[in-house]
Amino acid sequence: MAAEKLIFSQIPLSKSDLNPSPINQFQTWFHEATLCGQPEPNAMTLATVDQNYDVTARTVLLKSVDEQGFVFYTNYLSPKGQALKAIPKAALVFWWQSCQRQVRVTGTVTVVEAKLSDDYFASRPQDSQIASIISKQSEVIPSRDYLLEKFNEMQSRVQGKPIPRPDFWGGFRLIPSTVEFWQGREHRMSDRFKYLNVDDIWQIVQLSP
Numbered sequence: 001m002a003a004e005k006l007i008f009s010q011i012p013l014s015k016s017d018l019n020p021s022p023i024n025q026f027q028t029w030f031h032e033a034t035l036c037g038q039p040e041p042n043a044m045t046l047a048t049v050d051q052n053y054d055v056t057a058r059t060v061l062l063k064s065v066d067e068q069g070f071v072f073y074t075n076y077l078s079p080k081g082q083a084l085k086a087i088p089k090a091a092l093v094f095w096w097q098s099c100q101r102q103v104r105v106t107g108t109v110t111v112v113e114a115k116l117s118d119d120y121f122a123s124r125p126q127d128s129q130i131a132s133i134i135s136k137q138s139e140v141i142p143s144r145d146y147l148l149e150k151f152n153e154m155q156s157r158v159q160g161k162p163i164p165r166p167d168f169w170g171g172f173r174l175i176p177s178t179v180e181f182w183q184g185r186e187h188r189m190s191d192r193f194k195y196l197n198v199d200d201i202w203q204i205v206q207l208s209p
């Protein structure tokens, strides 16, 4: 592991290393994060702004990424769901300490196709499905017992039968307009490159650390 870490941490990143597509570049770095031994490399900070301009960030899990964008799943009625409905813009941050790498993404957010959410919901363990349904995400609750009672009630009611996805739960896709790759280097002289989408063409600029 130590040797693998050495391979990717504190190695120079130069423009000629970068794939013309920030998504391909992200996929390469994501793979390398696993090689570095980074636990949960798909955990990302998601920052949103609501209609009162209040800014909030929380961790969510990246569940898929392709040329269309970065997909995560959540409760559409949650604070983040409501914020994204009001202002469909967001930022993502990945910090892969094991590789001394950071990726920052900004862009616009759309609700994913119902079929994609249906398929993802169906792939989750049934107890996770139940938790998503009985939990009104981020609402104040009187106690854990209150939640457990709802969980147990639903568990005994469905008895393992397939549960359809509720319409208040599903995926969002962040369509990137900027993607920045940061490689930690010695003396805080880190390497940074930012992809900017200009008229559907990705331009790459180098940034001062």
Ligand SMILES: Cc1cc2nc3c(=O)[nH]c(=O)nc-3n(C[C@H](O)[C@H](O)[C@H](O)COP(=O)(O)O)c2cc1C
Residues within 6 Å of the ligand: 043, 056, 057, 058, 059, 060, 061, 062, 072, 073, 074, 075, 078, 079, 080, 081, 137, 138
């Ligand atoms: C590692 C980690 C992964 C998480 N993944 C998700 C996720 O994929 N979807 C989700 O809705 N909440 C996830 N959460 C919980 C959120 O951080 C947050 O507590 C919850 O979504 C409520 O956020 P909100 O009140 O801003 O809407 C995760 C938390 C952690 C620590």
Ligand SMILES: Cc1ncc(COP(=O)(O)O)c(CN)c1O
Residues within 6 Å of the ligand: 061, 073, 074, 124, 128
């Ligand atoms: C509330 C919540 N919803 C969704 C997820 C996404 O992960 P999974 O679908 O693997 O449960 C998480 C991950 N911890 C979560 O905490």
